[in-house]
Amino acid sequence: MNMSRASSLAPSMFLLGLAAAAGAAPAAPAKNAAPAKAASAADKPAKPKANAGVKPTRRAPLAPLPPGPDVAWSHAPFEVGQCNICHKSGDPKAPGPVVDNSNDMCFTCHEEIKEALAGRKFQHDAIDAGCTACHNPHNSRYKKLLTDPAPQLCYECHSDIEKVATTSKVRHGAITKERACLACHNPHAANVEHLLIQLPYDLCVGCHSTNDLADDNGKKLMNIKQLLTDNEVKHGPIAQKDCSACHQTHGSANFRLLVQAYPEKFYSPYDPANYALCYRCHNDQIMANATTTTLTKFRDGDRSLHYLHVHKEDRGRTCRACHEVHASHKPHQIRDAVPFGSGGWMLPLNFKQTATGGQCEKTCHNTKTYANKK
Amino acid sequence: MRTSVVLWTLILWASSASVAAPGNAFYNAEIGNQVENLTLDKLTGGRQPFLGDADANVFLFFRPDQENSRAVLKQMTALALKLGDKRVAWVAVVSDAYAKEAVAAAVAEAGLTMPVLIDKGDALYGKLGVVLHPVIGIADKQHKLVAYEPFHKIDYAVIVEARIKRLLGLISDAELAAALNPPQAVDGGDKVVAKRHLKMAEMLFAAKSYDKALEFAAKSLAHDPEAAGAHGLVALILATRGDCAGAKPAIDAALKLDAKEARALAAKEMCAKAK
Numbered sequence: 001m002n003m004s005r006a007s008s009l010a011p012s013m014f015l016l017g018l019a020a021a022a023g024a025a026p027a028a029p030a031k032n033a034a035p036a037k038a039a040s041a042a043d044k045p046a047k048p049k050a051n052a053g054v055k056p057t058r059r060a061p062l063a064p065l066p067p068g069p070d071v072a073w074s075h076a077p078f079e080v081g082q083c084n085i086c087h088k089s090g091d092p093k094a095p096g097p098v099v100d101n102s103n104d105m106c107f108t109c110h111e112e113i114k115e116a117l118a119g120r121k122f123q124h125d126a127i128d129a130g131c132t133a134c135h136n137p138h139n140s141r142y143k144k145l146l147t148d149p150a151p152q153l154c155y156e157c158h159s160d161i162e163k164v165a166t167t168s169k170v171r172h173g174a175i176t177k178e179r180a181c182l183a184c185h186n187p188h189a190a191n192v193e194h195l196l197i198q199l200p201y202d203l204c205v206g207c208h209s210t211n212d213l214a215d216d217n218g219k220k221l222m223n224i225k226q227l228l229t230d231n232e233v234k235h236g237p238i239a240q241k242d243c244s245a246c247h248q249t250h251g252s253a254n255f256r257l258l259v260q261a262y263p264e265k266f267y268s269p270y271d272p273a274n275y276a277l278c279y280r281c282h283n284d285q286i287m288a289n290a291t292t293t294t295l296t297k298f299r300d301g302d303r304s305l306h307y308l309h310v311h312k313e314d315r316g317r318t319c320r321a322c323h324e325v326h327a328s329h330k331p332h333q334i335r336d337a338v339p340f341g342s343g344g345w346m347l348p349l350n351f352k353q354t355a356t357g358g359q360c361e362k363t364c365h366n367t368k369t370y371a372n373k374k
Numbered sequence: 375m376r377t378s379v380v381l382w383t384l385i386l387w388a389s390s391a392s393v394a395a396p397g398n399a400f401y402n403a404e405i406g407n408q409v410e411n412l413t414l415d416k417l418t419g420g421r422q423p424f425l426g427d428a429d430a431n432v433f434l435f436f437r438p439d440q441e442n443s444r445a446v447l448k449q450m451t452a453l454a455l456k457l458g459d460k461r462v463a464w465v466a467v468v469s470d471a472y473a474k475e476a477v478a479a480a481v482a483e484a485g486l487t488m489p490v491l492i493d494k495g496d497a498l499y500g501k502l503g504v505v506l507h508p509v510i511g512i513a514d515k516q517h518k519l520v521a522y523e524p525f526h527k528i529d530y531a532v533i534v535e536a537r538i539k540r541l542l543g544l545i546s547d548a549e550l551a552a553a554l555n556p557p558q559a560v561d562g563g564d565k566v567v568a569k570r571h572l573k574m575a576e577m578l579f580a581a582k583s584y585d586k587a588l589e590f591a592a593k594s595l596a597h598d599p600e601a602a603g604a605h606g607l608v609a610l611i612l613a614t615r616g617d618c619a620g621a622k623p624a625i626d627a628a629l630k631l632d633a634k635e636a637r638a639l640a641a642k643e644m645c646a647k648a649k
Contacts, residue, residue: 076571076574076590077574077577080578080583080586082577082578082581082583082586084581085577090581108573109570109573109574110570111569111573112561112562112566112569112570113561116559116561120559121532121556186559186560186561188561189559190559191552191556191557191558191559192528192529192556192559193528193529193532194528195559196528196559197558197559197560198556198558198559199528199529199555199556200527200528202558236506236524237526237527240524240526241555242526242527242528244527244528245525245526245527279440280440280441280442280525281442281506281507281524281525282505282506282507283437283504283505283506283507284437285469285471285496292496293500294495294496294497294499294500294501295496295499295500296505297401297503
């Protein structure tokens, strides 16, 4: 929408707008006026819907808001009193119906939105309910003439997301910041599923690339961009820019917004439930069989060393004991070093991969070599 | 010179050996490798080779008890239907460690129509070095591995579709690259805002609201000083009002940016006639 800050809207302009709104929907009170009908068929190529399960049911008021210091944004035609740009009559007292009760009228000036809808892979279902489902065509308290600010506006249809974002034990700070949903989602159309502006990683590092970001409890969050710059062997989902594979970005019951449980400890008795996150992609059978010749290459002959490491009653090694979750210098994201004692010591693992297996030098145990082909 | 070449060769060999393949391919089958076509039992009885003789042979390893696998079974069922008129052969492969009933239930839940093959003793899994679930491999007609795609939470079906279409020659490398790393979807920017203000100025000019039209043309130029159209409109508004002296710089600016700018030419002609 063509918008500009309206420093002082004259009362006459408000009356003009009211008349215009009344003209737009003469059969109904202005506040409950019907939204513009869906975009014309010619402008609506068959595209995947961003969230086919969500029905755009929103009916926003079309009438201008009474002037006031908080009504800071106005639509240019309304601001200059040119009712006939959108309405059949230029008479502010009786502007009559709109020229075209579809999104096409908006696209006359907002060509870029039409182009985005035509050129991008995924389209927001709400477009079918009309631009006026989210935008007030006259004036607004909020940028982009939104009828409500994000995330409240989005929650009116996406109540499932609202529930996760507002009631989860662990919440994502991004949702409560100024741009809220719009920091990651394009509300019109996008080239990535769920109307993401970019692939998850590219979005995440937009914020997670500083040293001063903290979680809800004030605990500092890792500078992910730096970590990945410094460590060349990246976890598969990161290489695929798919942070969402492990992190639930709206809210989660698990620390660090993890999708499922992941052990925070170094040692833990083996329980598959502890590794639910990893088993979303990795094979739980790797840990279930003491011997194998197929399931893992971390074996000495047919003796599974994965099984050996995790199946210890009191000191079972969790995934994090040996693997870095984001990236490391070593193959399989093996850690450079492991913590020892309470003094913050780090003992180097010195893992070396060989053509048929590998070797860990004396740290947790004496130097041991394994070969999966003998 | 010779020493340094040997040294670099050793460094390159060492670095490639130390960073073995996970993420880019199966552990035992890299992109470009010929894949041995094992014959497996079918869930519904009988046996069949896991690779067909289609132009694209897609094989999906899944686990029936895994959320991501079940989601991908549904996605690939839909994709197989979408690409139904193409020469694509699909199979889903599952370990015999799972009860047939559990596999059948997952298959039914997804509405899976492709053959489901039972990997006895995880023989195929071990031969390829699968490691992850769900994961998709794509082999060409000669059974050379051309794509390896482990699960993506976002855009998985889009990526697999693009991989298949690239193999079939239906899309270009650039289109595949765009599917793998889609362009950013950002609206707005100075040029877009400038264009919108110009539209508004044009409508106000048509309504003979010249002062307001000038105001919006100026707003347009503030966002995009190189917009020939906005300079041209300023010229035309001023010329229409008879202000040819005022119009002159705008005519010059517009024609410098675009020698054929229609409104600037019209303003120029208007002012020439007025002399």
